[in-house]
Amino acid sequence: MINRGYYGEFGGVFIPEILTTTFDELVEAFEKVKTDPSFWQEYMYIMSTYSCRPTPLTFAENLTRHFDGARIYIKREDLNHTGAHKANNVMGQGLLAKRMGKSRVIAETGAGQHGVATATMAARFGFKCTVYMGEVDVERQRPNVFWMERLGAEVIPVADGTRILKDAINEAFRDWVTNMDDTHYVLGTACGPHPFPEMVSYFQSIMGKEAREQILKREGKLPSRVYACVGGGSNALGIFSAFLDDRVELVGVEAAGEGLDTERHASRLASDNGSVGVAQGYKTYFLQDRDGQMKETHSVAAGLDYVGVSPILAWHRERGRIRFEAATDSEVLDAMALTIRKEGLIPALESAHAFVQAFKEAPDLSADDIILINQSGRGDKDIFTIAEAFADPGWKEFIQKKGNEYGA
Amino acid sequence: MALEMVLRNKLKEKDILLMTHIVLGYPSLEDSFKIVETMVDSGVDLIELQVPFSEPIADGPVIVRANQRALQRGATVKACLNLAERVVRKFDIPFLIMTYYNILFCYGVHDFVSAMAKRGLQGAIIPDLPPEEGHDYLEAMKAYDLAPILIFSPATSDKRMKYLDSFGRGFIYCVARKGVTGADTNFSTGLDSYLVRCRKASSLPLAVGFGIKERANVDFLRGKADIAVIGTETIRKVEEMGVASVGDFIRSLSPVNTNSLGGVEAEGE
Numbered sequence: 264m265i266n267r268g269y270y271g272e273f274g275g276v277f278i279p280e281i282l283t284t285t286f287d288e289l290v291e292a293f294e295k296v297k298t299d300p301s302f303w304q305e306y307m308y309i310m311s312t313y314s315c316r317p318t319p320l321t322f323a324e325n326l327t328r329h330f331d332g333a334r335i336y337i338k339r340e341d342l343n344h345t346g347a348h349k350a351n352n353v354m355g356q357g358l359l360a361k362r363m364g365k366s367r368v369i370a371e372t373g374a375g376q377h378g379v380a381t382a383t384m385a386a387r388f389g390f391k392c393t394v395y396m397g398e399v400d401v402e403r404q405r406p407n408v409f410w411m412e413r414l415g416a417e418v419i420p421v422a423d424g425t426r427i428l429k430d431a432i433n434e435a436f437r438d439w440v441t442n443m444d445d446t447h448y449v450l451g452t453a454c455g456p457h458p459f460p461e462m463v464s465y466f467q468s469i470m471g472k473e474a475r476e477q478i479l480k481r482e483g484k485l486p487s488r489v490y491a492c493v494g495g496g497s498n499a500l501g502i503f504s505a506f507l508d509d510r511v512e513l514v515g516v517e518a519a520g521e522g523l524d525t526e527r528h529a530s531r532l533a534s535d536n537g538s539v540g541v542a543q544g545y546k547t548y549f550l551q552d553r554d555g556q557m558k559e560t561h562s563v564a565a566g567l568d569y570v571g572v573s574p575i576l577a578w579h580r581e582r583g584r585i586r587f588e589a590a591t592d593s594e595v596l597d598a599m600a601l602t603i604r605k606e607g608l609i610p611a612l613e614s615a616h617a618f619v620q621a622f623k624e625a626p627d628l629s630a631d632d633i634i635l636i637n638q639s640g641r642g643d644k645d646i647f648t649i650a651e652a653f654a655d656p657g658w659k660e661f662i663q664k665k666g667n668e669y670g671a
Numbered sequence: 672m673a674l675e676m677v678l679r680n681k682l683k684e685k686d687i688l689l690m691t692h693i694v695l696g697y698p699s700l701e702d703s704f705k706i707v708e709t710m711v712d713s714g715v716d717l718i719e720l721q722v723p724f725s726e727p728i729a730d731g732p733v734i735v736r737a738n739q740r741a742l743q744r745g746a747t748v749k750a751c752l753n754l755a756e757r758v759v760r761k762f763d764i765p766f767l768i769m770t771y772y773n774i775l776f777c778y779g780v781h782d783f784v785s786a787m788a789k790r791g792l793q794g795a796i797i798p799d800l801p802p803e804e805g806h807d808y809l810e811a812m813k814a815y816d817l818a819p820i821l822i823f824s825p826a827t828s829d830k831r832m833k834y835l836d837s838f839g840r841g842f843i844y845c846v847a848r849k850g851v852t853g854a855d856t857n858f859s860t861g862l863d864s865y866l867v868r869c870r871k872a873s874s875l876p877l878a879v880g881f882g883i884k885e886r887a888n889v890d891f892l893r894g895k896a897d898i899a900v901i902g903t904e905t906i907r908k909v910e911e912m913g914v915a916s917v918g919d920f921i922r923s924l925s926p927v928n929t930n931s932l933g934g935v936e937a938e939g940e
């Protein structure tokens with residue numbers, strides 16, 4: 264492998280020797296499809312007939328009036344099949360796995376969105392499928408576990424470490440070093456060893472391409488700012504990629520959890536707590552102690568609750584090309600409530616982080632400014648977490664009644 | 672004396688050496704010391720001391736849990752290096768550090784290597800650091816005359832084995848099979864032909880690890896490799912039967928390998 268996927272000092276391929284051949288093969292296969300027009304054609308055909316590409320760009324008229332500043336547009340990745348941008352990546356990697364002759368796919372999942380997307384792809388393409396999910400996430404995203412199992416995937420709860428996304432990634436790697444001959448690991452975000460950061464961003468770039476065209480057609484000009492939430496970084500890189508060479512400010516929003524002044528957050532780039540390290544096969548900013556042991560992270564949004572971040576984003580931060588902010592759990596719930604009431608849109612808890620920052624800045628911009636928010640996914644999956652956070656009395660009564668029914 | 676020479680000298684007396692593995696700080700720092708003591712008394716030839724890491728990606732469930740417990744009980748890098756220094760001073764066999772790259776990276780690669788040298792450690796095994804990413808590390812190891820132990824796997828091509836061997840010193844660690852530590856290995860003709868490939872690619876002594884847990888496994892390797900590595904199984908024994916059981920277990924692997932018997936053998940020559 265000559266190109267080891269470095270973005271400045273970030274990225275690389277820090278893997279056990281047993282996986283070297285597997286990664287060489289993956290890089291080769293990915294390089295081949297990148298220059299094969301028939302691959303992208305097949306990909307686009309699937310994305311437009313099996314999912315909902317191009318996804319619409321919605322003008323948020325009521326929110327625009329409410330904040331009385333910039334004109335607010337929302338890119339609707341929630342309308343993808345399975346309800347999030349994750350499908351863009353998964354279908355691409357699924358096609359690649361088919362070309363590589365694999366018969367089984369594995370995935371990690373945090374929010375469960377990537378797991379559901381992978382299980383769906385596996386059902387459609389006829390792969391066997393195993394999904395690793397931290398025990399904590401299994402608890403908070405139970406409906407997605409249900410769907411993965413219905414889709415024929417085996418869901419393995421991970422009891423090691425902090426029992427969230429990073430631990431699920433470790434387990435997926437451990438499966439892969441055993442079963443790489445017939446198995447492809449569908450990594451769900453723009454992290455991990457090369458070629459994953461590049462490959463995942465490549466498939467997600469479809470969002471940015473569409474959004475740029477759509478806004479130009481509608482408004483005749485580019486947005487002033489684009490907002491996206493940042494877990495591993497795949498939806499952010501996907502939407503930002505089309506605007507990197509433009510005079511457009513790009514804003515990535517991380518999870519501030521209970522606040523950046525507490526230990527309970529997942530902000531690697533916007534806070535001062537991140538430092539450069541090497542784990543999970545790549546070099547980037549991690550939330551770690553001085554010895555290099557990874558810390559526990561927290562966010563109300565399972566998909567943002569991760570210790571590392573895409574090496575590509577770490578590089579863009581270093582270059583000053585992307586600004587990073589963070590939104591707290593409670594700000595997220597407020598932004599979510601407002602969006603639901605004003606626009607009838609239900610963003611995922613992850614996506615709502617981007618809305619928080621956009622709402623903070625919209626009033627200070629003028630009506631000539633356009634801002635674009637990436638709604639990476641829909642919030643229905645979060646019904647248990649959201650209903651609890653809103654302390655919804657009717658929901659609580661319903662759950663108690665159901666519990667009694669099952670308990671009886 | 673350089674590690675390879677030490678091993679070659681020992682190999683004049685025994686046809687296969689035993690290398691054991693422990694996670695520093697598991698079950699506790701004091702127990703780690705006792706386990707090392709028992710291992711040395713039972714005739715182990717060299718020991719890899721794992722500095723625990725929160726993300727041990729090449730390890731299976733047993734060692735993963737041991738890493739976690741050790742960290743929970745305060746096995747900081749500093750405490751681990753201090754313990755390493757104690758055992759090196761006390762026992763006259765070679766000791767290696769095994770850990771993941773982030774531990775070195777956060778400590779400072781050069782500083783970590785210098786710290787190992789100062790404490791009398793002989794080398795290091797860093798499973799997530801291929802030579803392509805390990806320039807600083809390899810330079811530092813050279814500067815301090817320590818052995819970077821390179822790893823071969825059954826998936827490694829002949830050409831890559833040669834490439835890896837060009838950076839290796841001390842011995843080559845041959846992973847016996849795919850997967851992580853702790854699962855069973857099929858000791859078969861497949862393993863034979865893989866070891867033949869390893870032998871062709873490197874003139875260094877060969878250590879074989881992953882899945883060795885009983886005497887038959889060690890016997891299988893006689894004549895095919897130079898060092899049998901016992902990792903997970905000792906931790907299992909500690910968990911099931913306590914620290915005191917380690918001695919019997921080690922002695923059961925290779926009866927001729929105990930120090931006293933070794934002495935008898937030498938007399939007979």
Ligand SMILES: Cc1ncc(COP(=O)(O)O)c(C=O)c1O
Nearest residue numbers: 376494495496497498566613640
């Ligand atoms: C809806 C949604 N948005 C965002 C994310 C975060 O991932 P990324 O930063 O890779 O887009 C997730 C992850 O699960 C998600 O489900």
